[in-house]
Amino acid sequence: MVCREVSKTFYERDETLAYLPEYRGLVGRWRYLRTRPTPVRAVDKVSFEIRRGEIFGVLGPNGSGKSTLVRLIATLLLPDAGSVTVFGHDVVKERLAVRRLINRVSVEASFFKKLSALENLRYAARLYGYPPREGTEKALDILERLGFNRRKAFGSLENLSRGMQQKVAVARALFTSPVLLLLDEPTTGLDPRSKREVQDFILEVRETHDTTVLLTSHDMSEADRLCDRVAFMDEGRFVAEGTPSELKETYGRPGGDGTVSLEDIFLEVTGKEWPGEEDV
Amino acid sequence: MRKEVETKAERAGRPSLRAELGAALGFVERNWYLTKRYFGWEVVFLFYTIVNTLTIALIGVTTPGEAGPKVLYLVVGGLLWGFLSVIFHDVSESVAWERWEGTIEYTFMAPIRRLTHLGGMCMYAVIYGLVRSVVVLGAVALFFDLDLSGANLVGGLVVLAVSSVSFIGLGLIAAVLPLLSTERGSQATHIMEGFILLVSGVYYEIEVLPSWLHPFSVLSPATYTLKAVRMALLEGAPLVDLFPFVGRLLLTGVVLIPLGLLVFSLGENYAMRTGKLKRSG
Numbered sequence: 001m002v003c004r005e006v007s008k009t010f011y012e013r014d015e016t017l018a019y020l021p022e023y024r025g026l027v028g029r030w031r032y033l034r035t036r037p038t039p040v041r042a043v044d045k046v047s048f049e050i051r052r053g054e055i056f057g058v059l060g061p062n063g064s065g066k067s068t069l070v071r072l073i074a075t076l077l078l079p080d081a082g083s084v085t086v087f088g089h090d091v092v093k094e095r096l097a098v099r100r101l102i103n104r105v106s107v108e109a110s111f112f113k114k115l116s117a118l119e120n121l122r123y124a125a126r127l128y129g130y131p132p133r134e135g136t137e138k139a140l141d142i143l144e145r146l147g148f149n150r151r152k153a154f155g156s157l158e159n160l161s162r163g164m165q166q167k168v169a170v171a172r173a174l175f176t177s178p179v180l181l182l183l184d185e186p187t188t189g190l191d192p193r194s195k196r197e198v199q200d201f202i203l204e205v206r207e208t209h210d211t212t213v214l215l216t217s218h219d220m221s222e223a224d225r226l227c228d229r230v231a232f233m234d235e236g237r238f239v240a241e242g243t244p245s246e247l248k249e250t251y252g253r254p255g256g257d258g259t260v261s262l263e264d265i266f267l268e269v270t271g272k273e274w275p276g277e278e279d280v
Numbered sequence: 281m282r283k284e285v286e287t288k289a290e291r292a293g294r295p296s297l298r299a300e301l302g303a304a305l306g307f308v309e310r311n312w313y314l315t316k317r318y319f320g321w322e323v324v325f326l327f328y329t330i331v332n333t334l335t336i337a338l339i340g341v342t343t344p345g346e347a348g349p350k351v352l353y354l355v356v357g358g359l360l361w362g363f364l365s366v367i368f369h370d371v372s373e374s375v376a377w378e379r380w381e382g383t384i385e386y387t388f389m390a391p392i393r394r395l396t397h398l399g400g401m402c403m404y405a406v407i408y409g410l411v412r413s414v415v416v417l418g419a420v421a422l423f424f425d426l427d428l429s430g431a432n433l434v435g436g437l438v439v440l441a442v443s444s445v446s447f448i449g450l451g452l453i454a455a456v457l458p459l460l461s462t463e464r465g466s467q468a469t470h471i472m473e474g475f476i477l478l479v480s481g482v483y484y485e486i487e488v489l490p491s492w493l494h495p496f497s498v499l500s501p502a503t504y505t506l507k508a509v510r511m512a513l514l515e516g517a518p519l520v521d522l523f524p525f526v527g528r529l530l531l532t533g534v535v536l537i538p539l540g541l542l543v544f545s546l547g548e549n550y551a552m553r554t555g556k557l558k559r560s561g
């Protein structure tokens with residue numbers, strides 16, 4: 001997967017203005033709608049390559065542009081400049097071909113929560129071209145491997161823990177044999193145990209599937225554990241890139257406990273403190 | 281390596297006509313599962329529709345003159361509007377609904393054509409609308425002594441089937457509104473739906489409308505549907521007499537469906553450019 005000088009800017013109105021007295025009422029509303037939206041550079045000339053079979057991590061705090069980058073690769077956004085190719089297919093010109101090669105897990109498990117895990121997987125199977133029977137068999141097989149009994153498989157997904165939902169989301173993404181798997185903060189908001197389970201599952205996937213993974217996270221220990229290479233993203237730009245050990249060697253200045261963490265590297269390359277869990 | 285990757289993807293994606301049809305049926309199946317899961321709400325909505333239709337039909341009993349034809353006139357209006365608005369609503373709300381469920385990104389990045397996605401949604405809307413209309417008709421028939429002995433039921437059904445095509449086209453055009461505006465798009469579809477209800481002569485002849493609304497009545501496919509179905513059911517008009525209406529409805533459908541798809545695809549590109557193709561919240 002190759003990203004070359006990709007940029008994306010959004011234009012947003014300052015919504016706080018709408019509460020000011022001069023922007024109230026019909027005339028005020030009209031005036032507000034005529035205010036010039038502010039450009040927000042979400043992704044700024046980002047270039048990188050991911051090799052086949054690699055787990056590549058993009059690390060950054062909230063609002064750094066990670067999810068926008070994932071959505072550009074996932075064909076959900078059009079880039080303003082630059083190009084993204086997924087194993088030779090351009091995400092703008094060959095949208096359908098790219099969609100056949102990828103799948104994505106987002107921070108919130110995108111399911112019909114009233115439906116069961118089985119029903120959601122059957123739906124996914126249909127969308128990705130599997131005949132109903134094959135889709136059902138494959139879905140049941142996956143759910144069994146995830147430790148689902150029949151009651152869980154047929155019960156509403158909303159009754160499952162978030163960790164379990166997220167494991168089903170990863171399983172659904174793999175169900176379609178993607179060549180590139182986009183994991184957009186798959187463990188954010190999970191309790192430590194669920195987080196560990198999902199991470200173990202990702203490592204298992206890496207062992208058993210021929211899948212390339214792009215993982216975004218703001219959890220440095222997760223990146224250290226899972227990724228072959230990582231890039232730090234800040235204000236839409238890649239500010240450092242390499243294997244965790246390379247980065248530690250290049251930028252590392254030991255912290256208080258004498259070891260170098262990825263948080264220390266982020267501080268070194270951006271001059272900013274890495275936000276705590278409660279801030280992200 | 282690229283060849284190897286493509287082979288794997290093709291096996292997984294199966295970009296064939298059969299796969300596209302299977303995916304369209306996937307939407308039908310998914311919506312059926314959702315209908316089952318929200319069954320309680322379905323019962324509530326159905327009850328409301330039945331009561332609403334009965335209430336409107338009772339107006340026919342209270343006005344002077346023979347009640348039978350007037351009740352049937354109003355029942356036909358209520359039933360047809362129920363059917364057409366279900367189609368319009370289900371198709372036009374397909375985006376807003378996925379946004380609310382949080383599945384919009386997943387559905388839009390699936391390797392299927394938009395025609396397949398929307399086609400599947402329309403298929404379910406038509407089936408669902410028909411089943412719902414039959415249930416409402418059954419309930420209304422229990423309440424009123426409707427005389428359908430001279431009615432051309434087949435003719436009515438033909439008109440209904442043809443009119444659903446135009447309404448799918450209108451629904452596709454309306455479906456773009458929630459794509460363009462995440463907050464207000466859905467409400468805008470209701471305005472469109474309400475306007476069609478006003479100008480199409482659902483419960484009255486369009487002649488009673490102010491003259492400035494008449495051009496809109498002429499443009500609305502519901503106007504022809506209602507006229508033709510009433511001719512078939514109230515007057516027992518043979519199919520040949522319904523052909524001019526069927527022709528107009530077909531023509532409207534032939535224009536509206538490609539237009540709807542074009543508008544939707546332009547809206548989708550706009551949403552992809554501005555970042556609006558995302559879940560709520």
